[in-house]
Amino acid sequence: MQVAVIGGGVVGVTTAFFLARAGHEVVVIERQSNVAESASFGSAGVMAPVHALPWSAPGMPKKLLPMLLKAESPVWIAPRPNVRLWRWARRWIAECDITRYRINRERSYRLAAYSQDVMQALRHEYPFEYERTEGYLQLYRTPHEREFARELQDFLTEHEVAHRVLEPDDAYLVEPALSRTAPLAGALYLPQDASGNCPLFCKQLRSAAQAIGVSFVFSREVDAIEHAQSSGLTVRLGESRSPVDAVVVAAGEGSEALLSPLGIRLPFFPVRTYTATATIRNFDDAPLAALADSTYQVALTRMGTRMRLAGTAELGNRSPEMRKSAIRTLLKVGQDWFPDAANYNAATFWSGDMPTLPDGPPILGATPVRNLYLNIGHASNSWATAAGAARVLADMISGHAPEIDIDGLTMSRFG
Numbered sequence: 001m002q003v004a005v006i007g008g009g010v011v012g013v014t015t016a017f018f019l020a021r022a023g024h025e026v027v028v029i030e031r032q033s034n035v036a037e038s039a040s041f042g043s044a045g046v047m048a049p050v051h052a053l054p055w056s057a058p059g060m061p062k063k064l065l066p067m068l069l070k071a072e073s074p075v076w077i078a079p080r081p082n083v084r085l086w087r088w089a090r091r092w093i094a095e096c097d098i099t100r101y102r103i104n105r106e107r108s109y110r111l112a113a114y115s116q117d118v119m120q121a122l123r124h125e126y127p128f129e130y131e132r133t134e135g136y137l138q139l140y141r142t143p144h145e146r147e148f149a150r151e152l153q154d155f156l157t158e159h160e161v162a163h164r165v166l167e168p169d170d171a172y173l174v175e176p177a178l179s180r181t182a183p184l185a186g187a188l189y190l191p192q193d194a195s196g197n198c199p200l201f202c203k204q205l206r207s208a209a210q211a212i213g214v215s216f217v218f219s220r221e222v223d224a225i226e227h228a229q230s231s232g233l234t235v236r237l238g239e240s241r242s243p244v245d246a247v248v249v250a251a252g253e254g255s256e257a258l259l260s261p262l263g264i265r266l267p268f269f270p271v272r273t274y275t276a277t278a279t280i281r282n283f284d285d286a287p288l289a290a291l292a293d294s295t296y297q298v299a300l301t302r303m304g305t306r307m308r309l310a311g312t313a314e315l316g317n318r319s320p321e322m323r324k325s326a327i328r329t330l331l332k333v334g335q336d337w338f339p340d341a342a343n344y345n346a347a348t349f350w351s352g353d354m355p356t357l358p359d360g361p362p363i364l365g366a367t368p369v370r371n372l373y374l375n376i377g378h379a380s381n382s383w384a385t386a387a388g389a390a391r392v393l394a395d396m397i398s399g400h401a402p403e404i405d406i407d408g409l410t411m412s413r414f415g
C-alpha cells in the first residue's frame, strides 16, 4: 500500500519506519527542512513510562491553583476569557476524578511500557547514538508530595516495575551533585528508565527508514487531505495533488487544521511548554541522568555536554513572545538542584505548543474517513510513547492484531 505520513516529528518518523517494515511504500511529508524541528525538537528526552502518566490526576487542580499566583509556577493560564479553554479545562478537571484517572493511567502506561520494549528491540538492531542515559529520579520537595506519590508507588509495585523509594541521603548517592541546600523530602528512583536526545534519535531513524525505502519530502506543507475518485485519498500540496492509498496524520499541532475540514473534531487544546539548554561548566557538579522536580513539574536531563530543563504548562497564550516567568521557573529549578553545573546565564530557550487531550493517552488508528489514520495527541510524552504507538498503528494498517490491547487508545473513546 502507498501511505503518506504527514509530519516528520518523532511520531511521524517512527510511524514511517514501522510502516515500511511492514512492507508499505511510505512517503513522509514535512513542512520544515528536516525531521524533529517542532515539538520533538524541544523534548526533555525523558523516556519513562511514569513520565507518560496523565497530568489530569487526583489532587492536581488543588495543587496547581495556588501556584497560578506565584512568580515561579509550573502552570500559567491566560487571564482573558476563552470559551474553548474553559470548556477544555472543565473536561480536564473531570478526568482528575480518581476512577477516571486510574483508567487513563492504565491506558497511558500500557502504551508507554510497550514502547519501552519496542525501543529496546530497535536499539539492539541499530547502533543508534543519541546521548542516552539510564535511570530516572523523581524529587519530592515536601513530605506532602512524597505522601502524594504513594499511590504511584503502589501502581508500580502492582505492575512489577523496578523502583526504589529513597530517603534524601540515598538520593544523593544516585545523583552525587544534587545540592544539599534545596529542600528534599525524598525521591523515587526508576533504574530502568532512560533519557536521550530526541532530535538526534529522529535523524538516525530517518536514515534507517530511508535505507528501507521511506522517502522524505521536506519544506512542503500539506494544505488538505481530500477524497480521491478511487477508494484512496489525495494529499494536496499547493497546486499539486498526490493520490495515495492511505494517509497517517502525525502532524502534531498542525493536525487539527487537516482534520477539521474532514469533519473530525477532537477535544485538543494547545499547551505551550518551554525548554532551557545550558552548556555544562563543571562536570562534577552536573546531573548524571534524568530527574524531575515534582513541585515545579520540570524535567532535568543530561544531554552529553549540555543540561536540559523542560516544563511549565501555559494555556491560552497567543503571544509569540516567551514568557519571562516560565523561563525563571526553569532556571530556578536548575539552580536549586545543580547550582554550579552549567552556565545558566548563557542558556538558550525554546518554546512550543503541543495539542493536548484532556484525558492523557494519544489517539491511534482509523477514523470515520476511510483510509485516514491518526497518530496524534501524545502531548508531553511522545518520546516515551512514539515507538510503541508507531508499531501499533503499522499493525492496524497492515491488518494485523497489535501486540497490545488498544482499548481506550483510539478515537472511539470520544464518541
Ligand SMILES: Cc1cc2nc3c(=O)[nH]c(=O)nc-3n(C[C@H](O)[C@H](O)[C@H](O)COP(=O)(O)OP(=O)(O)OC[C@H]3O[C@@H](n4cnc5c(N)ncnc54)[C@H](O)[C@@H]3O)c2cc1C
Binding pocket: 006, 007, 008, 009, 010, 011, 012, 029, 030, 031, 032, 036, 037, 038, 039, 040, 041, 042, 043, 044, 045, 046, 047, 048, 051, 198, 220, 221, 222, 223, 250, 251, 252, 253, 254, 255, 258, 273, 274, 275, 299, 310, 311, 352, 353, 354, 376, 377, 378, 379, 380, 381, 382, 383, 384, 385
Ligand atoms: C518542552 C518539551 C519537553 C518535552 N519533554 C518530553 C519528555 O521528556 N519525554 C517525552 O516523552 N516527551 C516529551 N515531550 C513531548 C514530545 O517531545 C512532543 O510532544 C513530541 O515530540 C511531539 O511529537 P510529534 O511528532 O507528535 O509532533 P512534532 O514534533 O510537533 O511533529 C509534527 C510535525 O508535523 C509537521 N506538520 C504539521 N502540519 C503539517 C502539514 N500540514 N504539512 C506538513 N508537515 C506538517 C510539523 O512541522 C512537525 O514537524 C516534550 C515536549 C516539549 C515541547
